[in-house]
Amino acid sequence: MSDAGAHKYRLATELVHIDCDSVKDNYNAASVPIYQTATFKQHSADGSGGEYDYSRSGNPTRTAVEAHLAKIMRAERAFVVSTGMTALDVVLRLVKTGQEIIAGDDLYGGTNRLLTYVAQHCGVKVHNVDTTEVARVEERLDPVKTRLVLLESPTNPLIKIADIRTIAARVHAVCPAALVVVDNTMMSPYLQNTLEQGADIEYHSGTKYLAGHHDLMAGVIGCRSAEVAEQLYFVINASGSGLGPFDSWLLLRGVKTLGIRMEKQQSNAQQIAAFLEAQGLTVHYPGLKSNPRYELHRSLASGPGAVLSFETGDVAMSERIVEGARLWGISVSFGCINSLISMPCKMSHASIPAEVRKQRRLPEDLIRLCVGIEHPDDLIADLTSALRKAGVNVKE
Numbered sequence: 203m204s205d206a207g208a209h210k211y212r213l214a215t216e217l218v219h220i221d222c223d224s225v226k227d228n229y230n231a232a233s234v235p236i237y238q239t240a241t242f243k244q245h246s247a248d249g250s251g252g253e254y255d256y257s258r259s260g261n262p263t264r265t266a267v268e269a270h271l272a273k274i275m276r277a278e279r280a281f282v283v284s285t286g287m288t289a290l291d292v293v294l295r296l297v298k299t300g301q302e303i304i305a306g307d308d309l310y311g312g313t314n315r316l317l318t319y320v321a322q323h324c325g326v327k328v329h330n331v332d333t334t335e336v337a338r339v340e341e342r343l344d345p346v347k348t349r350l351v352l353l354e355s356p357t358n359p360l361i362k363i364a365d366i367r368t369i370a371a372r373v374h375a376v377c378p379a380a381l382v383v384v385d386n387t388m389m390s391p392y393l394q395n396t397l398e399q400g401a402d403i404e405y406h407s408g409t410k411y412l413a414g415h416h417d418l419m420a421g422v423i424g425c426r427s428a429e430v431a432e433q434l435y436f437v438i439n440a441s442g443s444g445l446g447p448f449d450s451w452l453l454l455r456g457v458k459t460l461g462i463r464m465e466k467q468q469s470n471a472q473q474i475a476a477f478l479e480a481q482g483l484t485v486h487y488p489g490l491k492s493n494p495r496y497e498l499h500r501s502l503a504s505g506p507g508a509v510l511s512f513e514t515g516d517v518a519m520s521e522r523i524v525e526g527a528r529l530w531g532i533s534v535s536f537g538c539i540n541s542l543i544s545m546p547c548k549m550s551h552a553s554i555p556a557e558v559r560k561q562r563r564l565p566e567d568l569i570r571l572c573v574g575i576e577h578p579d580d581l582i583a584d585l586t587s588a589l590r591k592a593g594v595n596v597k598e
């Protein structure tokens with residue numbers, strides 16, 4: 203870990219405190235300016251002199267958000283790209299034909315789709331294993347072929363926990379050339395720092411908690427080594443996947459309120475998980491003491507986050523609950539200030555073929571809740587009404 207990652211203040215303070223030195227502004231603007239330009243004038247015919255030449259290669263607003271996120275993530279360097287899927291796409295360019303990837307068997311549907319594409323068209327073998335069991339990862343490690351071990355913890359949508367620290371240590375011991383990559387979208391850098399736990403690369407769908415308002419798409423990649431950073435930057439510049447100036451600015455604005463949003467969303471989620479558990483439903487949330495990975499998650503993250511899922515045992519009943527909610531919007535995505543309800547198998551994870559979902563034991567009746575900042579009593583009242591309308595006998 204580089205010294206550049208050391209924090210002077212607590213994370214909630216660091217989120218708000220932007221180091222304005224990363225952008226040289228002539229007017230002491232209090233908010234980082236939006237450099238909405240594609241190209242930059244140079245001082246001489248040989249193109250030398252300017253720090254920037256073209257926004258695909260670099261832009262001051264993008265530099266500001268990247269420097270801020272590198273500080274927050276304690277990364278050697280961070281990059282912002284157009285979406286979370288782009289972040290994974292950039293990382294996957296580091297895998298060559300003949301190499302292998304080990305990934306989870308419960309993971310975001312779009313991630314599964316891109317990994318399936320790479321497996322079918324790029325000569326890369328992808329092993330989908332239960333990453334909550336270290337042994338399942340270990341038995342697929344190949345000192346020569348393994349290039350990436352890709353983890354989600356908690357997973358989307360079953361909110362399962364992987365022992366990131368132990369897996370990273372085992373992977374590095376057996377496969378020194380392999381990269382441990384963690385999709386940390388569910389936790390955000392506010393709750394979990396996977397680079398400190400041994401991950402080589404941590405990425406996020408910035409569309410979610412980092413932005414916080416569902417008004418932009420973004421991806422964030424942070425890494426621990428300058429060498430990996432150079433490789434990632436090469437791909438981003440060569441393919442033109444860097445985030446545009448306006449979205450970079452919006453993302454920077456969103457990151458400043460991450461702490462306060464996450465605290466409120468998490469506290470609401472904790473109450474909602476307890477309410478659902480009290481109804482006798484099977485609830486997946488690492489903030490519940492009944493969760494078998496409660497202690498493991500506490501050792502990895504400073505909180506359980508604000509996404510949970512639950513099973514009703516009946517697909518039709520789940521549909522009635524989702525459609526009966528009024529305050530909870532029926533939408534994919536999470537991490538926004540508004541509360542959302544969805545059925546992963548029909549929505550965010552519909553791109554995973556039904557037979558694969560069945561093989562991986564993804565319950566078709568699963569309902570996912572992404573908890574926002576509304577008053578918790580209103581959220582519980584709306585859920586109570588939806589559950590009752592659907593035929594659940596709700597206990598007060």
Ligand SMILES: Cc1ncc(COP(=O)(O)O)c(C=O)c1O
Pocket residue numbers: 285286287288310312313354358385387388406407408409410419420421
């Ligand atoms: C865990 C996770 N990772 C990555 C992504 C991809 O992010 P984006 O939609 O910004 O491309 C998503 C959702 O889309 C997600 O849920």
Ligand SMILES: N[C@@H](CCSC[C@H](N)C(=O)O)C(=O)O
Pocket residue numbers: 310312358533534535536549550551553
């Ligand atoms: N139609 C989209 C669905 C996006 S799901 C977004 C988010 N990651 C979630 O989990 O809700 C697609 O096919 O990618």
